[in-house]
Amino acid sequence: MSAARKILIFGGIALALVGMLYGLYYALFAEHQALDSMGGSLAKGFASAASDQLAEANAAIDDFGAAKYDYVRQVDVHSHWIGLAMLMIVLGVVFDSASLGERAGIAVALAFLLGSVVFPLGVILQTLRHGSIFASSLAISGSALVSLALAALALGFMRQHA
Amino acid sequence: MAVWEPPNPGGEGGASPATAPARNVTAPGPAAVHLGPSFAAMSARRMLVFGGIALIAAGMLFGDIFAVFVLHQNGALTGQALLAATQAVAAQNATAVKDIFASIGGLLEDRGTKVDTHVHMTDAGYLALLLALLQPYVALPQERKKVLAKVFLVGGVLLPIGIFLIHYVGLAYSPFPVIGWASVLADTAGALLMFSLAGFGWGVWRHMRSRRVGAVEPELVNDRSWERQVLLVGGTVLVLLGFIHGAWYAERHLYQHEAQETTILRNMINTAAAKNTMVAAQAVADYGNLQAEKAVNIAAHSHFIEFGLLAILLSFVQPYVFLGGVWKRRWVKVLLAGGLILPLFVLLELKLGLVAGGIADVGGLVVIVALIGMLVGVLRYTGRLDGDTGEAS
Numbered sequence: 001m002s003a004a005r006k007i008l009i010f011g012g013i014a015l016a017l018v019g020m021l022y023g024l025y026y027a028l029f030a031e032h033q034a035l036d037s038m039g040g041s042l043a044k045g046f047a048s049a050a051s052d053q054l055a056e057a058n059a060a061i062d063d064f065g066a067a068k069y070d071y072v073r074q075v076d077v078h079s080h081w082i083g084l085a086m087l088m089i090v091l092g093v094v095f096d097s098a099s100l101g102e103r104a105g106i107a108v109a110l111a112f113l114l115g116s117v118v119f120p121l122g123v124i125l126q127t128l129r130h131g132s133i134f135a136s137s138l139a140i141s142g143s144a145l146v147s148l149a150l151a152a153l154a155l156g157f158m159r160q161h162a
Numbered sequence: 163m164a165v166w167e168p169p170n171p172g173g174e175g176g177a178s179p180a181t182a183p184a185r186n187v188t189a190p191g192p193a194a195v196h197l198g199p200s201f202a203a204m205s206a207r208r209m210l211v212f213g214g215i216a217l218i219a220a221g222m223l224f225g226d227i228f229a230v231f232v233l234h235q236n237g238a239l240t241g242q243a244l245l246a247a248t249q250a251v252a253a254q255n256a257t258a259v260k261d262i263f264a265s266i267g268g269l270l271e272d273r274g275t276k277v278d279t280h281v282h283m284t285d286a287g288y289l290a291l292l293l294a295l296l297q298p299y300v301a302l303p304q305e306r307k308k309v310l311a312k313v314f315l316v317g318g319v320l321l322p323i324g325i326f327l328i329h330y331v332g333l334a335y336s337p338f339p340v341i342g343w344a345s346v347l348a349d350t351a352g353a354l355l356m357f358s359l360a361g362f363g364w365g366v367w368r369h370m371r372s373r374r375v376g377a378v379e380p381e382l383v384n385d386r387s388w389e390r391q392v393l394l395v396g397g398t399v400l401v402l403l404g405f406i407h408g409a410w411y412a413e414r415h416l417y418q419h420e421a422q423e424t425t426i427l428r429n430m431i432n433t434a435a436a437k438n439t440m441v442a443a444q445a446v447a448d449y450g451n452l453q454a455e456k457a458v459n460i461a462a463h464s465h466f467i468e469f470g471l472l473a474i475l476l477s478f479v480q481p482y483v484f485l486g487g488v489w490k491r492r493w494v495k496v497l498l499a500g501g502l503i504l505p506l507f508v509l510l511e512l513k514l515g516l517v518a519g520g521i522a523d524v525g526g527l528v529v530i531v532a533l534i535g536m537l538v539g540v541l542r543y544t545g546r547l548d549g550d551t552g553e554a555s
Contacts, residue, residue, distance in 0.1 A: 043263035
């Protein structure tokens with residue numbers, strides 16, 4: 001098994017386990033609370049408005065926005081880690097069908113692994129500090145790395161076909 | 163390394179010279195029979211391939227039924243409930259507001275659990291196919307592999323069932339304050355999946371540690387057939403399209419939509435409290451449009467990637483698809499066409515309305531048909547293989 005395939009397959013299995021464990025933790029200990037918080041804030045916003053307490057109503061809508069911001073990203077992290085892990089394993093198995101040199105192959109595999117770890121990590125860091133430029137940059141860099149690695153692989157498959 | 167090269171019955175330029183002599187209608191013949199253990203009846207690999215394709219087809223069928231019969235109706239009901247909530251705010255009826263939000267919560271849970279059922283069923287199928295590919299590198303006894311494969315498939319079936327039931331079972335007879343029995347079933351099934359995945363991972367680790375030169379069982383053939391290469395290139399391009407679309411959406415619209423959501427909601431409650439029901443109703447319509455815009459973008463992103471992954475996974479199954487070359491190529495083209503049509507027309511739903519939604523649903527159906535066509539080909543292959551094995555013994 002080539003070094004590039006090892007990186008993709010073992011990295012993918014490890015990432016899938018991390019993603020699943022994170023999903024299990026989130027489903028057991030945080031998701032229901034997050035959903036309650038979102039639903040509760042929205043209902044409170046409307047109920048407060050009905051009681052003519054507009055300041056409280058607007059604050060509750062802000063709370064809803066903040067809770068939803070976190071919830072969307074927590075779910076995204078879980079699904080993207082597992083999705084990227086699956087993609088890594090599949091591409092690891094098929095890697096030899098791409099016409100890439102050994103060094104280029106390792107570079108592509110490393111870019112894929114790094115991007116797959118860093119992209120969801122950047123997303124989850126956004127929940128610690130909303131609007132964090134560092135976290136957003138991390139997510140963008142990770143996603144760019146994965147996209148570049150995929151483009152290189154697609155070219156590799158096309159060259160093999162040609 | 164023993165490499166199983168099952169015959170390609172295609173007949174139309176595709177297989178490598180090594181497989182060419184076997185390309186006839188009687189394949190798989192005796193040459194494949196002695197290599198049969200890699201795809202033997204009730205072997206881990208065969209269970210995972212069949213189970214995986216069946217889970218994906220079932221998950222997609224469920225998704226199509228959900229899109230046609232539940233999705234839009236659920237959205238309309240949620241919009242009506244939100245409108246009623248603004249009217250209750252205007253009437254300063256806080257009790258009615260709370261009742262309406264309880265019903266909205268139910269509608270959202272109904273929709274969310276059905277989306278999750280679809281996603282988890284198809285994803286379990288993808289994972290099953292993936293594990294089938296990894297079998298040559300899993301250094302475990304065959305019996306243990308079979309147990310792990312069964313555990314995985316049981317978990318893959320029970321997880322979506324548990325998720326589907328969450329909305330209907332609720333907290334009935336549950337000893338927990340927020341977790342119902344259906345959630346317990348879903349979480350248990352998730353644990354089964356993780357157990358199985360960890361077991362296969364352990365097998366791969368043992369394989370690497372033993373420094374074996376080759377695989378522990380015959381690898382899937384690394385053929386260069388037209389079908390395989392087109393699925394590989396097409397699948398990778400679809401995944402890339404999904405990534406580019408996702409990155410574009412996150413950069414251009416995600417934060418904008420999040421800000422718009424709270425702005426619209428504030429506008430909704432403030433105008434309703436001021437008894438300006440016309441403006442409040444417009445805010446409800448704006449909110450619905452925003453949710454629709456978010457939903458179609460997320461659906462297009464995820465479907466591009468899922469269909470791309472499916473195409474790559476199915477490229478490995480092609481040597482086992484015992485169909486004529488014309489039909490093999492036809493199913494490949496149909497699958498890729500459906501994989502492109504669905505996400506593209508989901509995106510166009512905002513501009514073209516339900517017509518685009520209908521075309522997207524047809525795209526999904528086309529993928530299911532291609533998938534079933536390939537499954538039939540694999541069933542024909544295994545039927546012939548088992549028949550030949552029986553005759554040989």
